[in-house]
Amino acid sequence: MAEHTSSSITIEAAPADVMAVIADFARYPEWTGEVKEAEVLATDAEGRAAKVRLLLDAGAIKDDHTLAYSWKGSDEVSWTLDKSQMLRQLDGSYRLAALAGGRTEVTYQLTVDVKIPMLGMIKRKAEKVIIDRALAGLKKRVEATSS
Numbered sequence: 720m721a722e723h724t725s726s727s728i729t730i731e732a733a734p735a736d737v738m739a740v741i742a743d744f745a746r747y748p749e750w751t752g753e754v755k756e757a758e759v760l761a762t763d764a765e766g767r768a769a770k771v772r773l774l775l776d777a778g779a780i781k782d783d784h785t786l787a788y789s790w791k792g793s794d795e796v797s798w799t800l801d802k803s804q805m806l807r808q809l810d811g812s813y814r815l816a817a818l819a820g821g822r823t824e825v826t827y828q829l830t831v832d833v834k835i836p837m838l839g840m841i842k843r844k845a846e847k848v849i850i851d852r853a854l855a856g857l858k859k860r861v862e863a864t865s866s
Contacts, residue, residue: 723810723830724847728854732865734794734815734823740861741796741813744771750860752852753777760785770801777849782806808832827854 730737740746747754756774763769772785784803790796797812811829818824827850 723828724850725826725828726847726850726854727824727826728858729818730823730825730858730861731821732823732861733821734817736865737815737823737825737857737861738793738796740857740864742767744768746860747773750856752856753849763790765790771798784809805833806831807834825854825857 740750744757744759747757753775754773755776756772758772759768759770760772761768761770767790768788770785770787772783775782775784782803782805784806785801786798786809787801788796788798794815794817795812798810800806800809803809809829809831811827814826814828816824816826829850831849
């Protein structure tokens with residue numbers, strides 16, 4: 720069974736502002752680092768992305784894949800791998816928790832499994848790099864747009 724990697728960061732903005740950036744897939748290439756292209760292929764009844772094609776370049780992990788998204792209220796979004804050339808699994812989530820002073824704690828969890836043999840240590844390092852860069856990019860993007 721694949722293990723997951725998780726990390727959290729505090730962002731100086733309200734949860735709604737953070738989720739607005741997370742939900743704006745078209746702009747992912749501007750702040751995520753690893754996502755080079757993003758295209759919403761389907762939306763749910765509320766107009767939120769339900770299926771998104773992403774072109775990923777995270778060093779050891781490069782892939783053109785599609786993710787299926789599930790939204791839980793206004794403070795959590797999770798995804799599972801729908802289609803991929805290189806990946807066997809790419810499941811993750813963003814969970815937001817409101818903090819005092821209009822701040823938000825964001826927890827990002829990710830599980831990656833590739834079709835090609837890769838040492839667990841290298842895979843976990845790739846997961847950690849993806850998470851750390853995504854959280855840092857999210858923080859920078861949200862705080863720049865909400866100030």
